[in-house]
Amino acid sequence: MSSLKFVLSASASQRVHDILSCLSKFSEYVCLEARRNRFTLSALNSTKSAYGGISLSSGEFFESYSFEAIGSNESTEPPRFTCRLYSKALLAAFRQRYSDSKGSSAIDRCEVSFEDDPSRPECRILVQLVCGHGVLKTYKLTYEEVEVMAPVFDKGQAPNRWTVQARLMKEYMEHFGPKAEGLDITSNNGRAVFTSFTEKVTDGKEILKLPMHTSIALDTSGFDDWLAEDKVNVAISLKDMKAIIMHAASLNTTISTFYSEAGRPFQVTYDHEGMRCQFTLMTMTQVSNSQTFAAITRVNNRPAPGPTPLHTPGPAPRSSAPLFRAGASQRDSTQSQQAIQGDYEESYRPQTQPVQTQFQVNTLTQRILPHQSSPQAISQVPPSQHVPQGLFLPYDTEDEDSDDDDLGKGLEEWEPRLRWDSGCNDNAMPSILVVRDQIAPGIRVDEREDEKESEEEEEEEDMGPMVGPTQQVSQARGLFDF
Amino acid sequence: MNCxxxxxxxxxxxxxxLSLLRCIGFxxxxxxxxxxxxxxxMVEDxxxxxxxxxxxxxxFTQYVFNGLSNDRPLPNPEGLGNDHPADDDNGDSxxxxxxxISLSALLECLQIFGAETATRERWNQPALSSTMATRPAALGTEQERKSGKCTLIYQGEGYPLQVVLEEDNLSTSCTLTTYEPDDVEEFLLDQPLTKKIIMKADWLYDAIQExxxxxxxxxxxxxxxxxxFFSLSSTGPMGSTSVEFSNERSLLETFQVPTPVQNIYKFHLIKHAARAMAxxxxxxxxxxxxGILSLQFMITINKVMSFVDFRYLPFQDDSDNDD
Known part of the structure; x- marks a missing residue:
């Protein structure tokens, strides 16, 4: 049995609101973890490709804080209590209150307590807002006791890093439209280059709806620190990044990022008055059959000797990452197609074959670390243990199952281009998706000589509307080739 | 009917x-x-x-009512007093x-001026006062208010309600079909009251929002x-919430509750009153x-006091309301 009780000032409870509204953009659940010296709110998105964790220091952030764990063996591990709630429920308690406008809802202080008492069946967190004039608002929120997952990020393995004022970064982000999905970050001749891109298609029959890339190149003098290797490209979710920056900017703080290369995690951290915020985002992998990319870069019709796609055994994780290669080439392609070819050919997987698109393990999911979820734990992990593509192992809890429930949403958002072929599991290609219409009609004949032709043929017929076709290369060529 | x-x-x-009618515009x-x-x-949900x-x-600047010209028998003579209980003593006069009538259509008609003025005031007021600093804001809004004139004409039973809106030299005439009156029986509060609480509407609005x-x-x-002393609470799938008001003079202007009392109402119906609360x-x-609940709101616009009244039947836990 453990009990937790803390008191927040009015401004701190507003901070909690800001934290929650940021975390709620990642997941519909918020996980709480209480320890003696800190209280952590965290969220892991349904595809496990983005994690946000904000630790509140017990001494600095709270007016008072006490966490007692009775009966736990302190010698083996520090006592902790973890649970999870609907972020909506917590946000209702810590909602935005414009105390100035009416004066009626001014909060004096906020008292939060919960007891993990096995003798009482119900799990409730008690949030009491003591307001002026003797108004008392009480929330009893249902929580669910779960183990909390957190990614392990080794900063030692992340040589690329930069630091910038969040406010400045927010201004930069304003260049990117609301519908852009990805953000590519690279350093080019000492300039910081941010590119937004999207791979969204409305439905199979239409061409790319927003084939627009917005790129901004910035002098690194605006950054407090810019230590990013030239030509290293990473692409992350723009929506996630925006959510982080919005929050950081509201604190008027400075963000630091750490990353190594595409396919490896990307971390953003910032601190503010007893808050320690860490966000770990998975970057998109390089194996690219991206239609956007293909359409644009299909200048020479020659299939390049691209890297063999990785085959992940079992059903591929429905990852968040559109397969995406070099942002530099993407960006440049609109301006100079010449420049990109070299770059492109290295990684370009020929479009002219029946394409086997598969996702890499693009989640932060590779390791079980139930008790190393603290930020401190992160650096303790020997680098050798790192698995290139992820940081978590799918944790074996119900957690996992329920997360799957909302997978559809994330998937819809991210991958309207690809649908799962339910028939796939029956044949020899469990993890292979076949993208239809990817073959330009003109080149189909000669290119389709290669393996699995008949197989593909069948599948194409079977699947029909199942697989969201992307644009035809021929169509795209008409668009871009003049 | 003749004139x-x-x-x-x-x-x-x-x-x-318009602001008053919008309170019941749900x-x-x-x-x-x-x-x-x-x-x-009057609306009933x-x-x-x-x-x-x-x-x-x-x-109204001009108000003519020739009530007795109407010779149709009223189905519910008490209905008169009901709608305006304050007049009970001389209601028979x-x-x-x-x-x-269709409320949405009526609101739409009145909005031809009203909404525009309202939005103009809300959004452009700072801009106006800064760019057109020569014109005092108060005068400006006053003029805007005066600029539109509205006439309501009802010939009598079976006739439509005519709404004529005039602004400058422009006149808009709306004709709204009238329907047979529904036989609505007003919920009357029994005496003695089990509770009577007067407080700032803001407080209640804040609590309901909470x-x-x-x-x-x-x-x-x-x-x-x-x-x-006084609490509003709710229970949902994610937990429960309550807002308690202590009996402070600054909070509860009037507080007359002889015995503890608790009633349950449909939340979404209470929320209908949110616009009035605001x-x-x-x-x-x-x-x-x-358990009949009355929420009476005092709305003061331009120094004219108006009242919007909401009445609720309680929610009965054992015998489900058939609504």
Whole structure:
């Protein structure tokens, strides 16, 4: 049995609101973890490709804080209590209150307590807002006791890093439209280059709806620190990044990022008055059959000797990452197609074959670390243990199952281009998706000589509307080739 | 019917009337009753909630009502007094006319001026005062208010309600079909009251907003002569929420609760009153022994006091309300 009780000032409870509204953009659940010296709110998105964790220091952030764990063996591990709630429920308690406008809802202080008492069946967190004039608002929120997952990020393995004022970064982000999905970050001749891109298609029959890339190149003098290797490209979710920056900017703080290369995690951290915020985002992998990319870069019709796609055994994780290669080439392609070819050919997987698109393990999911979820734990992990593509192992809890429930949403958002072929599991290609219409009609004949032709043929017929076709290369060529 | 019409009234305060009517704008059909004191608009939702707006004739520059010309028998003679209970003592002096009308259509008509002025004021006021600093803001809004004129004409039973809106040299005429009046029986509060609480409407609005966060189904209103004096609470799938008000003079202007009392109401019906809560200055919360709840809002616009009244039947836990 453990009990937790803390008191927040009015401004701190507003901070909690800001934290929650940021975390709620990642997941519909918020996980709480209480320890003696800190209280952590965290969220892991349904595809496990983005994690946000904000630790509140017990001494600095709270007016008072006490966490007692009775009966736990302190010698083996520090006592902790973890649970999870609907972020909506917590946000209702810590909602935005414009105390100035009416004066009626001014909060004096906020008292939060919960007891993990096995003798009482119900799990409730008690949030009491003591307001002026003797108004008392009480929330009893249902929580669910779960183990909390957190990614392990080794900063030692992340040589690329930069630091910038969040406010400045927010201004930069304003260049990117609301519908852009990805953000590519690279350093080019000492300039910081941010590119937004999207791979969204409305439905199979239409061409790319927003084939627009917005790129901004910035002098690194605006950054407090810019230590990013030239030509290293990473692409992350723009929506996630925006959510982080919005929050950081509201604190008027400075963000630091750490990353190594595409396919490896990307971390953003910032601190503010007893808050320690860490966000770990998975970057998109390089194996690219991206239609956007293909359409644009299909200048020479020659299939390049691209890297063999990785085959992940079992059903591929429905990852968040559109397969995406070099942002530099993407960006440049609109301006100079010449420049990109070299770059492109290295990684370009020929479009002219029946394409086997598969996702890499693009989640932060590779390791079980139930008790190393603290930020401190992160650096303790020997680098050798790192698995290139992820940081978590799918944790074996119900957690996992329920997360799957909302997978559809994330998937819809991210991958309207690809649908799962339910028939796939029956044949020899469990993890292979076949993208239809990817073959330009003109080149189909000669290119389709290669393996699995008949197989593909069948599948194409079977699947029909199942697989969201992307644009035809021929169509795209008409668009871009003049 | 021959002229003169049963009712003709002219006003330049459409905006005020519109704000009042918007308080009950959550339903599309309204019962209108006209008598010599003013117009009463009444809506009923699910037979468990009633919203009542009284538009005083003070809000009209010209107000003519020839009530007795109407020779049709009124189906429910008490209905008159009901709609405007304050007039109970002299309510018989004059019979009113009543009809049903589409509220959404009426609001839309009145918005031709009203909404525009309202948005203009809300959004462009700072801009106006900065760019057109020569013109005092107060005068400006006053002029805007005066600029539109609205005339309501009702010939009598079976005739449509005519709304004529005039601005400068432009005249817009709207003709709204009237319907047979519904036989709506007003929920009357029994004496003695089990609770009577007067407080700032803001407080109630804030509390309802607070509870709304968990999107509850039911609202529990408890009042007690001891602590906790007055509380609103709700239970939802994600937990429970309660807002308690202590009996402080600054908080509860009037607090008359002889014995502890607790009633349950449908939350979404209470939320219908949110618009009124937001614009009202004070609210009077009354309840009787049967659990009927009255929320009466005092809305002061341009120094004219108006009242919007909501009545609720309690939610019965054992025998489900068939709404």
């Amino acid at each position: 003169p019409p049963t009712f003709i009234a002219e006003t330049t305060s459409i905006r005020q009337i 339903l599309s059909k309204v019962q209108v009753q006209i008598n010599s004191d003013g117009l009463t608009f 699910s037979r468990v909630m009633q919203g009542n707006v009284f538009v005083d004739k003070k809000l 004059e019979k009113g006319v009543s009809f049903g 509870l709304d966060g968990s999107s509850p189904d039911r609202l529990i209103i408890s009042a007690s002569p001891r602590h906790p 614009i009202a200055t004070k609210v009077s919360i009354r309840g009787d022994s049967r």
